[in-house]
Amino acid sequence: xxxxxxxxxxxxxxxxxxxxxxxxxxxxxxxxxxxxxxxxxxxxxxxxxxxxxxxxxxxxxxxxxxxxxxxxxxxxxxxxxxxx
Numbered sequence: 001x002x003x004x005x006x007x008x009x010x011x012x013x014x015x016x017x018x019x020x021x022x023x024x025x026x027x028x029x030x031x032x033x034x035x036x037x038x039x040x041x042x043x044x045x046x047x048x049x050x051x052x053x054x055x056x057x058x059x060x061x062x063x064x065x066x067x068x069x070x071x072x073x074x075x076x077x078x079x080x081x082x083x084x
Contacts, residue, residue: 001029001032001033001036004032004035004036004039005032007035007039008032008035014035014039017034017035017038018031018032018035021034021035
């Protein structure tokens with residue numbers, strides 16, 4: 001678990017995963033174990049698909065349109081909404 005904690009401190013994506021688990025009211029040790037399991041799944045997928053791992057430097061952001069509050073209601077068109 002020390003290696004996972006060391007990894008977390010140096011890889012921003014792992015730090016975000018750890019913080020997400022902590023926000024779910026997990027203890028430090030539970031969050032580290034969850035991160036370790038996550039890393040194992042990533043490594044297994046890499047090996048089974050014979051792919052190399054690539055860390056995307058850009059954080060993943062969701063489009064505002066993926067939020068249900070910003071979707072166009074059924075029966076309305078974008079033109080009707082833009083004319084307010």
